Amino acid sequence: MTRHDLIRAVTGTTRLFGCIASPTDHVRAPMIFNKIFTERDINAVMVPVDIPAEQLVEGIKGLRALGNFEGAAVTIPHKLNLAVFCDELGPGAKAAAAVNAVRFTADGHLLGDNFDGHGFVAGLLGENPVGVLPEQILKNKSILIIGAGGAARSIALSLAEQPITRVDITNRTLSRAEEAVQLVQKLGGDTKVFAIQSNDIDFHAYDMVINATPLGLREKDEMPLDINLLRTDCLVCDIIMIPERTPLILAAQQTGRPVHIGRYMLDYQVDLIGKFIGAYEKTEDRT
Template sequence: MTLKLGLIGHPISHSLSPWIHAKFIDLAGLNGEYKLYEGNPNQLPDVLTQLKQNKIDGFNVTIPYKQVVLDYLDELDSDAEILGAVNTVVNQHGKWKGYSTDGEGYVRSIIESFPSLLNKDTSVLILGAGGAARGIYRALVQKRLKRVDIANRTLDKAKELLPLGKDFTPSEVLTFHTAEKNLSQYDLIVQTTSVGMKPKVQEQIIQLDNIRKDTVVSDIVYQPIMTKILQDAKVHGARIHHGHAMLLYQGQLAFEKWTGKKLDVSHLVDELEDKLRGE
């Protein structure tokens, strides 16, 4: 039996998911393939018809389909329903069930790098309030931390995230200016926007002058691997966490849902970094 997996989105020609899942398939001792199914936003019905005809076992979903794909699924995981977005679909006996692995994948990557970081005394600052921030915020607040605050340019947009965590962990919405002044309060700072991504590699969303030493600064951007904010964090004595680790662990979680196999993928973090560096 050949496992049939894939990715839908646009554009996806440079996606690292085929490389990642080829590694997972080998680790799991399975036969399988992971293919790209690209189509512009108007072609989504045709792409999904192709997947059904191929009897695909599961697929990932990336932009611009994470929300619109919900209309084509038979069932949603509770968190995916709350978040209003899906990045992983599992074929369960011919029915398609949607999940969101972004947030939990991020949390797994943090725990793998810093096993004792997330606890009841941990304060977190999330920078940004977009789609990535929603999933990460939801997963972090469910850890029942001391607090998880959100800083964003548009405060009203950040406030839209607060209902996702009201039953779990206290949260406050801040301006970037206020966040900069209060940085010493936080044990983990998570940069969830595209600021600093290639080609605008000199951009930095906030300054870290008030950061505590040993605070963990995490950036979900992985091109470049060492973003401006991570470089600045090192200068200030902070610990750093790279975006490609999140990419790997959200893939691990998706693969787990497709196959039931939980793989140890920690050794692939460095391999993925080498691939990103072109080595």
């Protein structure tokens, strides 16, 4: 075991950060940030914070009351609801109407932003799962996003900025997909992003499919789609981080389709989140 495998010693002056979710067994942010804190000798620690959805208001009040809790990464199921409680939203959060990072100011105000879209696109271009020139990965592509939550909205907006042909958003409740599309269109994706009812989907028409739902977090979850409905060259993406190989990703691999796993969406936005929540500020230990 090396020094970088260890968490820096926690002291009375350690700054506290969290990863807000429910459940928390799938979160990766604490592992990533605690390694960074150790490598950079930052006196901070990030812990998983399990706040049930029905107790979100009380949970945030409790965190605000902590003198050394400064900010957090945010994931399922709180991205949409927590945005409502923020006193101020950054551009990414306004676009998605959802947050994946929040921080408290010195006077207790809660600020939120969202970097999921940037992380997903940057990860896709950086990892290049289809093995083509980077400028060809998204060019003229037709993409289906399953799910209409905060991450789906952020990803749709970022994809709409790329040279794609179209992004379709589908959701069990069509009105949610329509709301997501209206928001994205309002912010600049008006010619590329559409809502589609599940019964109207021609899966064979897509170059890329993205699972932006929680389906796959648990072993007994149903599949978000039938993998055999997709073209054999369709890129199958999941935004779930743990398990890294979800049933959808495994099914795609077993049938020879290219895949893009969820961990890259976080890996490619870690520094943006870290800077936003103030985690990288290296302050002297206070007595």
